[in-house]
Amino acid sequence: MTNEAVLDNAARARAAAGALASATIADRNKALLLMAEKIEAEEAALLEANKKDLEQAKTMLAEGAITDAALSRLKLDEAKIKSIADGIRQVAALEDPLGKVTLATELDQDLLLERITCPLGVIAVIFESRPDALPQIVSLAIKTGNAVLLKGGREAEHSNKLLFDLLQAALKTAGLPEESLALMTSREDVAAILKAEAFVDLIIPRGSNSLVRHIQENTRIPVLGHADGICHMYLHEDADRAMATDLVVDAKTQYPSACNALETLLIHESLLASHLPSIVSALLAKGVELRLDETSFASLNQKDSNIGKAVDEDWDTEYCDLLLSIKAVSSLDEAIDHINRHGSGHTDCLVSADAEAFEQFFRRVNSAGVYHNVSTRFADGFRYGFGAEVGIATGKLHPRGPVGLEGIVTYKYKLTGKGQTVQEYSGSRQFTHRRLV
C-alpha cells in the first residue's frame, strides 16, 4: 500500500470514529455477535486460508525467516476457531465501558461538571503471526467505540485477510461504518502509520521486543505496551520452601516465552543452604539452564552442565526461554533496589509470610504489578477478569499493566450551565464544589 493509501485509510477511520462514538451499546454488541456467528459459519474457508499461510510459513521456516514458535502460533484448527468466536461473545457480554460518569461535581447551582468515559478515536495495532489476535483486537476496539487500523504479519496474510473481511462484513450488517476497520500488510505501511499523528491516537505493537522498541523510537504517537518483561521473584528470609519452589517453577517454566515469565530469582542469603538446592533441582528437572551470581554459585554443592555463572548482562536480559538468573541478596532493601534498577516495571513478586515486608515491597517496587506469594504469570488481562487484553503496559501513566477495555477508553469533562461567566466568580460569588460522584 502507498503512504497515501495508508493515510487515506487513517483519515477515513478518523471520520468513521465519529459515527462509531455515537453508536449505542446495543449496536456495538450486535456487531460483535454477528462477528462471532460469521467466524463460526466460515470455519471451512478459514481453515483453507490458514492452510495456505502454513504452507508459505514452512518455506519461510526453511529459509529461517520465522521461528518454530511463530509457525505453531500461526496454526488455526476447529477448536481455535471456536475459541475465537467464544472470545468475541465474551467481550460482547462485558458491560459498556463508554458513557460512565467517573466524577460529578456541582460547581454551583445549575453548574454541573461531569467526567464521562468516551472512545480514544483511532487505534493502530501492529501484530505478528497469531491470526487469533486480529478478532480479539477488533472486538475490543468495537466494544470501546474505537476505529482500528490493523497491520498483521505477512506469514498470516491469508488468514488475516479472510478474518478481516468477515469482521468488516459483520460490522456493516450491524449498521456501523465499515471504514472503522482497515487492514494493512506491508512493512512500509507501518512507517506511514508511525507518522499519521493527525489521525491515530494510540499505537499498540504486539510482537517482538525489537518491533516494540523500533516503534517506540520512531513515532510521536503514544505507544501502549512494553519492550522487555524482566520479572523478578524475591524469596525473603521467611519464605516457605515448598511454596517458593512451586512459584519459581511455575513462573519460569509454565510458558517461558511469555512477558510475565520469571527472568531473575532473588534469594535471601540465609536461604542458600535450606532452599536453593531443592529449587535448583526442581528447575534442572524441568530443563532450565541457571546463571548464578558468585555467592549463590559458591553455596551450591550440585554440579550440573546447566549450572553456570551469571555476568552483568544477565540482570538486564529477558531470556524468553528456559533460562534463569539467580542472585543472593542480604536484605529486602537490596532486593527492592535490584528490582527497581534492573526490572522493566512489569511484574515482580515477594515470597514471604511477613505482611510488613510486603507492605514495604509494595510501596517501593515501581512496577505495574507487585505480587505477594503468587506466580508472576498471573499478569494477564483474562486472568485479571478484564475479558481480554490488547497488551500489557509497563509505563507509569494510565493505562498501566494488562490493558483491557478500560485502558482503551479515555474521558471528557462535560460542563453544563445556564450561561454562567467566569467574571461572576471573580468577585464575591463562591463555588460550592459539592461532589456528587
Next chain:
Amino acid sequence: MTNEAVLDNAARARAAAGALASATIADRNKALLLMAEKIEAEEAALLEANKKDLEQAKTMLAEGAITDAALSRLKLDEAKIKSIADGIRQVAALEDPLGKVTLATELDQDLLLERITCPLGVIAVIFESRPDALPQIVSLAIKTGNAVLLKGGREAEHSNKLLFDLLQAALKTAGLPEESLALMTSREDVAAILKAEAFVDLIIPRGSNSLVRHIQENTRIPVLGHADGICHMYLHEDADRAMATDLVVDAKTQYPSACNALETLLIHESLLASHLPSIVSALLAKGVELRLDETSFASLNQKDSNIGKAVDEDWDTEYCDLLLSIKAVSSLDEAIDHINRHGSGHTDCLVSADAEAFEQFFRRVNSAGVYHNVSTRFADGFRYGFGAEVGIATGKLHPRGPVGLEGIVTYKYKLTGKGQTVQEYSGSRQFTHRRLV
C-alpha cells in the same frame, strides 16, 4: 549546573522518591503546613528577594528580554504571599490521593487483585516567571508523594531560590527527604532533564507555547500539558442572544492570555442578522479586534477599523490577545467538523437550548472539555474543585484536562495469594472474578 550535577540531582530525587512514597499522609500534610508557616514567617525576606528580581527584570524589559506581562506576573506583595500560604494549606486539606483502591476483584478464593493509587515517582517542572508557581507545584508534588525537579525562569531567580530554601527546610523539619526537591536555573539544565529518562517519570512545562513545543519535541519522557489552546464557541440556531453575548465576551475578554480563552466564534448563519451585530458591538466595546470569514463579514453593516477579514491561518491561531476570529457555519455538523479539524482539544462550547444537539456535540467533539451554555474560561483546576492544578492536558490519554492531584498519581496492581500457580488454572480450575470494588 553541569549535566552531571543535574543527573545527580535527578538520581538523588529518584532515591528520595522511594522514602517519600512510604511517608504517611500525616507526614506529608505536616510538611505542607510547615511550608505555609515558613512562607508567612519570611514575608519580609521574600519581598526583599523579589525586589532584586524586579530590578533585574526592569533591565531585561528595557532590553526586550521579557514582556510587561511577565514583569507583572513576577511581582510578589503581602497579599500574594498570603495567598501562596493559603493555597498550600488548601492542598494540605484535600483528601489523600494515595493508597486508594480503585478496583478490587477476587480472582478466586484467597487470590485478591487490587488496583491501588501510588505516586508517579519523579516529576520535572519547567516554569517561567510567576514565583507563586513554585510553591503551588511543590505542594501538589509532596501531597502526591512525588519528588520534583524544578526549573524556574532566570527572571525570578532570587524569589525562587528563597521560596525553594524555605520549602525544602520545611520538608526536612517534617522528617521527609530534602533531596525530593531540587532547583535548577539555567537553560542547559533543561536539556539535561529532557535526557534523564532513567530518573524522570513526567515533565510538566508551564510557559509559552514555544517552550512546550520545544520540550515535546526533544524528549522521550511523557510530557503533560499543551502547546496551543484554541477554544471554540458555537452558537446554534436556537442560541439565546443575551446569553451568547455574555458568554462570548467573558470567554474572550475576561483574561485573553489564558489558554482557555476563546479564539474562534462559530455562528449559525441563521443568526447573522439577529445575533452577530450586538455580539460584535459588545466585543468592540471591550477593544477586541475581529477577523471574520466572507459570509459573516458580508452580513455586517457595521464598519469599524477593528473589523477585518480572516485568512486561513486565523482558524489555527491562538491569539492570547484581544483578537477573535468569527466564522459562519450552516449546521451543527459543520461546526463540529471545524472544531475537530482546527481545535487543539482543549475546551469547546455549544450555546443552544437543544439537549439533543448538545448530546451530538458532546459525543463528537474530541476535546478534553465539552461545554454547554457556559464560558470556556471555567476550564481550570481550581474552578473544577481540584484545589489547584499543575497544568491542563490536551492529549487523549490520562491525565486529560485540568490536572490536579489525581493526574499526578498512577496505580499499581497488587495480587496477593497463598502460593497459587498459573498451571493450576490451565486445567479445570476456574477463576471466580468476583468484583468487590
